[in-house]
Each structure stands twice: as structure tokens, then as C-alpha cells.
Amino acid sequence: MYTVASVLGGDIGKFPFQVYRRSGSSIKRDTKHPVARLLGKKANPYMTAYTWKETMMVNMAVWGNAYSNIEFDGNGYPKALWPLDPALTQVYMDVDGAVYYLTRLPNGQIRKLVPDEVVHFKSIGNGLVGITPIEVIREELGIQQAQKRFLGRFYSKGTQVGGILEVQSDVPLTKDTKDVIREEFEKATAGLDNAARVAVMDKTMKYTPLGMPLKDAEFIDSAKFGIAEIAKIYKVPGYKLGISDLKYSNMENQSLEYVKNTLQPLVTNWEQELDDKLFTLPEQERFYVKANMTSELRGDMQTRAAYYKTMIEAGVYSINEVRAMEDDDGIGPDGDKHFMSLNFANLANMDTYQNAKAGVKGGEDNQKGNPIPESDGAGDESGAG
Template sequence: MIFKLALAPKAETTDLKNPAPWFMKMFGYEAASGEQVTVNSALGVPAVYTCVNILANSIAKLPFQTFKKTREGGRERDKKHAVSKVLETRPNPYQSPFKFKHLVETHRNTWGNAYININWGIDGRPKELWLLNPAVTEPYVDVMTNTLWYHTTLPNGEFVRIGYGDIIHLTALSTDGVKGKPPIQVAREAIGSSQAAQKFKGKFYKHGAANSGIIKVPGLLNQEAKEVVRDEWEKANTGLNNAQRIAILDAGLEFQSISMPLKDAQFVEGMKYDKTDIAMLYNIPMHMVNELERSTHNNIEQQSLDYIQNTLSPIIKQWEEEFTYQLFSEPEQRRYYSKFNLTSLLRADQKSRSEFYKTMWEIGGFDINNILELEDMDGIGEMGEKRFVSLNYTTLDLIEEYQRGKANQSKGGEGNGAED
């Protein structure tokens, strides 16, 4: 249950040389480019937004199902369990399973942590799942009792602490085993340079892709006259409407460029480099962030498989372990568990699927209803639950028995022939 105990906030001071943690969390980190990198500003970088959205969509679209082990050593889905309801039907009154999983993974990939508060029903089973704001939530280990608590601020401004048993905590890379490190903080230099590049590009086109420079005038001008000349020059020669137009100078004016053209500055190459850094940080294949220059059809297929195995599988494993441990009671954990259905990710073209289904049906691995279910089609009743195997196959022990019987039969035949 939730322990809503008021906490007295700790008094902290800060200055610009040694900012306190709460100050840095509120205002972000400054990269070497001079850009302040926060979660919101980082999501304004297309590469960051794309990577975070790819991961969130990949997890959100997968069915998160509840299973129970059978006495025969198999398993079956349990759609009536309370955990199944919150994972597959409605985590809370305001979010569908897709939106809930999408937001959880977004929190994990931006703040480095996703905190899910479990609201238990009177029967001791989960009734609702609520996401806590990661900006105002902090895990805290009580060294006196070696107990993990979560300090957070509710939307109404109330300070509370919540026990470990009421929180599902998913993390990004962690160095202490308790709290994840925000990927944006780790990559703030690459993200900061991308933010600076975006601003530079915007200003560049705002000013009509014109180089900055010096206007030489004969004689001396006072400050007011200089401002007039500068303003008139910018009105006539900057902005997209004036791009590529010819400037006319009179009265002895002379323009001298002092800036470096975009091509010479290798601006585009720099943007690609930052995109590569950010995609590498999130372990996203480059073709998924629209970098196709070095990709081929076979290469993309292999990268997609690597994405499932090396990027998604570890994330999925953490989800399954944490949700199973926190949502099921200790006795239930012996039989129940939660697991993602990866069929939609691994689904190939129709020819490959049909060959796979045919093979699994022939060895008795799938029945007809299994195949129809994987294709999102209705089963055909009890007849569809029967499994078939070829008579051309048998087990090794039966093969040995068959060979011995055949040898005995052969010897007996020879004896009968000799007697005749």
C-alpha cells in the first residue's frame, strides 16, 4: 500500500559555480557548445525524438500477456487474472495499454528511469498502474534499515514516500544498481552541438543564407548612421525572399564577407556525425533514422534482426522480470508470469510464414488453431486442436526395437528354409 508520509524538504543552497542537484535537474546541463540540454530541449533534436519514439513504439505495440504454468509442463494464457486486466485491458482509467507502455519507455529513455506506482485492490491484487513524474521522484536507501523508498511529489504538491513493494522501477544504464543514468545527460555534448547546429541553420535561412561581413563606407559615420546603414542592408539583402538576389551598392559602399560558407564548414557532415552519435547511444540502426547511404537490402534485414536481439531483448527482459516480481504474490510467482508476445516483430513475409507454419504443423509443434491465432484469425473448434505427425518419423528407441525385430525375423526365416 502507499505510505503517504509528509517529508520535510532538505534545505539546499546553490551558486553558479557549484549548482545543487535540484538546480541542475530543473534547468538542465550546459554542453561545451554553450547549449543548455534538458529533456524537453533534447526532444527538439530530430535524432533524439526519432530514437526515443522508435524504442517507445517498439515496446508499446507488443502485447504484454499473462501466463500460468500447467501441470503437464506447458503454459496457457490467463485472461481473467487481475494482472492481465491492467496489462492488456486498462492500466488506469486514463491510459490504454499502448499509451501506458509508450510513456513508460519514453520516461526510461529520457530521464533514465520510469517509476510506476501500483494501486492495490482490496483483494491484494493490482487494480491500477500509475506513472510517477520522474523529474520529482528519487529512490532513497535507508541505511539504518537497508530499505528502499521512493520520494516523490504528487501533482497537488504533496511530498510522499512510497515503499519499494508499491513501485515498478525500470532503468536505463545504472552505475549503482538503484537509479538509471539519463541517456540525454550522457550524450549532452552531441545533443548540445545538434541544438546549436539547428539554431545556426535556422538563423542562416532566416537571413537568406547570406554571409555575415563588413560594409565599407568612405569617410566616418556616427553610431546612429551606422545603425541606419546596417538596418537598410539587412532589409534589402536578408530573408528568404531576398535569397540569391543581386545586391546593388552605391555611394561608395563596399561589402566584404568574413564568414565561412556552409559547405566549407562541412555543416551537413557535422549534423550527420551528431545523428550517428545519438543513434549509437540508443543502439538504433542507422537505417531507422533515415541514414541509408551505407545500407543494402540484406544489410537492413540483418540490422533489423540485430535491433530485436541486441536492443529490444534486454529491455523486454527487464520489463518481464520487474512486472512479474512486483505484480504477482510470492506463491503466484511459482505459476504465473508476464511475457511479451514478439510474433509481430518476428513476422516475416507470407512465403516465409507459410513455410514455417507448414514445418511446425508437420512435426506436431503447432495445431491448426495455433496457426490461425498467429494470423489473427478465428479457430475452427476442437478439430483444430488436434496435432499431426508423419508416419515416416519415429523415436530412436523405436528404431532400435524395429531393427532388432527385423534381425530376429530374418534369422527365423533362414532356419525355416533350412528345415525344409
């Protein structure tokens, strides 16, 4: 559970959440807006942006809800984001349908907050609050705890669960004799310290093991099953939890699936909540938050090089934009230019394009005094005239 929360917290925490501004058809990144500093530098005087994002994601993974109180400055702009303890924060709805939050601050004070004062990231739930995934997997966790208790007893008893010690004798053994034989045998086999010792028995004795040996692969598979179930509920690939033996190519495919099916929905959830709570209604017409997930999608050097080449040739990215993605400095104003291949034309304009090319060629030939090439039929007619 800790590993899952740590993986999700680290992956969301490392994404830069950037502020963008629309101006007509132009969209540019805005680094001057107060929200840009909160999400890119420091969320509050004691927490960096990464620490705040990681904390919120861990709370969301463990509790199903993550809350932060928004502190505003005198001009109405967000000044700081203060995480609230999800164990001490509750969401209520009054008889009029108004939603409010009650939380206990670290100093013990009970405070009532309205939705506009709270950033609330929630998992799947009733729309008002999220349901903690722990509730969903509680039964599975109970099975794992039972397995741990079994393992504890298993190891404490040595290499075998139990067995029957048969004594080949025509005379029934007395209780004292059985106790002596059992005691001597257990001294040689019980406990971790004696796990590799050999039990010396009389030739009239035969030992028949019962139960499951430690090396039994089925037991290992059952232990892995519990972790796999938790990973499935959180949609975290097994290789991130150390329970998968994948080749590199398959791992790369799973990484892409992880980004698309796990991280992308979380990021969209965060982006919409941040837009709604950190910008005023007029601002929401121009400003929005977007997470830069390029680092997670760009793959190895060869894949990135091919991707950048295609995007530059299609005119989507400029050289400076590509260099910025690689955390390199721009090359100046020329690097902001976009390029497009001249080998492409709109299908609707193909006839016009071809006719224009033919017309230009004919004009050039006339200017040089060269005759315009004609078909054989046209030549015959000309000669006859």
C-alpha cells in the same frame, strides 16, 4: 530525441504483455488473472494498457527511470497502475539498507512508498536507479544546439558565409566609398529573399568567397552525425529516424537486429519487474508475464508461411495456434492437434526401427504363403539338401 522516445514507446506499447500459468509440464495463457486485465486492457480507469506502456517507456527513455504506483484491491491483487512523475520521484536507502520512494502527487501531497508498491523500470545505472541517457549524450546535444545556432546565422546571411570584394583601382578607396560599395553589394546578396538575385558589379571589382557554401555535403554529414550518435546510444537503427538510405533487404536485417539487441533486453527488463511486483511469492511459482513479440519477428507473408509450415511439421505449433498468431478464429478441436512426420527416428533406435520393419515385412510374406527371399548362398545350400 522526441523521435527516439516515440519509436521506443510505440514499439514497447504495441507488444501484448500476457499472463501465463504453469501446471506441471503444461503452460497455458491465463486471461482471468487481474494482472492480465491491467496489462491487456486498462492499466487504470484513465489509461489503456497501450497508453500506460508507451508512457512508461517514454519516461524510461527520457529520464532513465519509469515509476508506477500499484493500487491493490481488498484481496491483495493489483487493481490499477498509476504512473508517477519521474521528475518528482526519488529513490532513497536508509541506514539499515531499506529502499523507499518519495514522490509528489498531482495534488501536492508528498508520499512515501515501499518497493512492493512501485513498478520501477530502470535503464543502466547503479542497480538502484537508472541513469538518464540524456546525461550521456549531453555533450552531443550541445554540439547539435551549436549547429542549429550556426544554421540560423547561416541562413540569415544568405547563400554564402562571407567573402572579400576586391576593387581594382590605383587610388586607395576612402571609407565612405568602401561603405557605399559594401552596402550596395549586401543589398543584392544578403538574406533569404535575395538568395537567387545576381549581384551587379563594376568590371573593376572581383568577389572572392570565403568559408563554406550551403550545398557543401560535409556540412550535411556533420548534421547527420549528431542524430546518428543519439541513435547509437539508444540502439535505434537509423532508418527509423530517417537518416539511412538502406535497401529493403538490409533494412530487414537491421529490423531483426533492432528486435534482438534493443527491444528484447527492454522486454526482459519489463517482464522480470512485472513478475516481481505484480505477483505474490506463491503466485510467482505458477504465474509469469511474457511479451508476445511474434508480430515484430514474423516478417513478410512468404517468410511467415515458411516459418509456420516448418513449425507445424515439427509438431511445435498446432493449426489453431498459428491461426491465433494471425488473429484468426480456430477451426475447432481438430485444430488443437499437433502433427509430426513419420520419417524421423531417434539415432539410438535406428537399428531397432530397421529390424522391426524387416520383421513386419517377413511376417506379411509368410502369412501370404510367399517364401522369404534368401541370399544366393542360402539358396544353394537349400537345393543341396
